[in-house]
Amino acid sequence: MPDLDLVVKEIAEEMRQRPDRGEVATYIPELARADANAFGLAVIDADGNVALGGDAETPFSIQSISKVFTLTLALGKAGDRLWQRVGREPSGSAFNSIIQLEYEHGIPRNPFINAGAIAVTDLILSGHQPREALGEILRFLQFLADDETIAIDEAVAASERRTGFRNAALANYMKSFGVLENPVDFTLGVYFHHCAIAMSCRQLAMAGRFLAHQGRNPTTGRSVVVPERARRINAVMLTCGHYDGSGEFAYRVGLPGKSGVGGGILAIAPGKASIAVWSPGLDASGNSHLGRIALEALTKRLGWSIFGA
Template identity: 65%
Template sequence: MADLAELVDQIAKDMATTPERGRVADYIPELAKVSPAHFGLVAITADGQEVAAGDADLPFSIQSVSKLFALVEALGRNADAVWARVGREPSGSAFNSIVQLEAEGGRPRNPFINAGAIAVTDLVAAGDDPRAGVGAILRLVRRLAGDDGISVDGAVAYSEAATGHRNAALAHFMKAHGVITGSVDATLSTYFHQCAIAMSCRQLARAGRFLMHGGIDPASGEAIVSPERARRINALMLTCGHYDASGEFAFRVGLPAKSGVGGGILAIAPGRACIAVWSPGLSAQGNSLLGTAALERLAGAMGWNVFNPDG
């Protein structure tokens, strides 16, 4: 097995010189300003070893990675209500598909596509007070990462709200079907702000550690979720965490993971490691191009694969 520190360092060096970097999410004006030259990688092992390389401490917009934390918050409040609203099946469609939502009566396939995440966020939005909903998700993230300095990037949130017409269409369609019960405006405000949470790879990797430890935060010993819920969240990340490229990601990397159009990916090797990678350039499906390549190389070299009996 490779030396982790040497491997992470070499991957970062190689990614820095890779010419094909994908395309940044230019449909969100603030994200269009981010250079595709960035690359950061952090791996934290089950025994507490923390290895970082590249732009590991530079904050970026976590975007849809925030859906994971919103789901954890909503499940903690009322798990039955979550699964009454959203399914647990891969979508096979783009993350912002309207056609699929209409064909299936307004009930989103899973909590990680945009429609499903908006429906989950409605449960966290505390009625008509988006500040309370965002505050709850932010407190959870800060507690998991052990860092009260994590905040929402206001410019990104404003940029998303100004251009998020398709998300608004999804929300209004679900409101018409009774899937969203609160104020659409409050739910969307909460959603746009949670997506605009800014974190570094190091903070993100620390925030995800509970999922490699069966739901236990190793820093505090606190049970964030039950072992069964941790297993199920990991299963959803594996099958749905990369939208219509989830099967390809499972084939290549073999780890539960959640991506975001800010270029971040949080990946879990249960019982072994938690990895966060950031490279802003995206594939056609909206996942980090170099982040996926880096995780494939890292997981392969370390034997971190849920389908590997020794991994």
């Protein structure tokens, strides 16, 4: 078995030297300030060993990676009733597309495209004030990562709210079909804020451990979700976690993963490790360019693809 710490540091150094870094997201103005040269990688294995490379301790805007955790919370509240509001199929469309919503009568294709995540957020919000719902999401992440310092980047949240016209269109369209129960402004406010949570690669890898270990925190042995639910969340991550780049990610990396336009990716090697990578430059599908390349290198060197070495 290769030395995990050495592999992580080698990959981080290789990524630092690469000239092809993708394009930093600019449609949320605050994200455009990210350093295109940044790169971080964190891997936490089943024994709790932590391997860090590059800028693994630098917080970044997790953006759509938060959708993994809101899906987990929503399934805890509603169980399989959630799937009456949102599907489980790959979209094949951009993450902020409105076209499929029209064809499918306001039911989003999956919980990881923007429309689907807004519907999931609306379910979490029901029966609560926005501040309470947001607090629940933030506390859940702090609990999973065992780190109370995790916080919302208010500048990013405000930037999203100022420019989130397409998300407002998606939400209003779903509201017209009765898919959203709460006032659109309330649901969008919670959505923008949970996407603006800032975490480092190390914190994110810590938060994802339960998905690598059948729903349990391997350090404490405490159950977060039942094994079947962890398996199903991983399945949706594999098929839908990278929008219209999900097939390419599965083909090259071979792990369940969820990307965010802040340049982060959370990837799960079931039974082995939770992995987080961050590089702000994106590819054409809105996924971290170097993040995917680094994860492909990692799974090849460690033989961690779920489809075999």
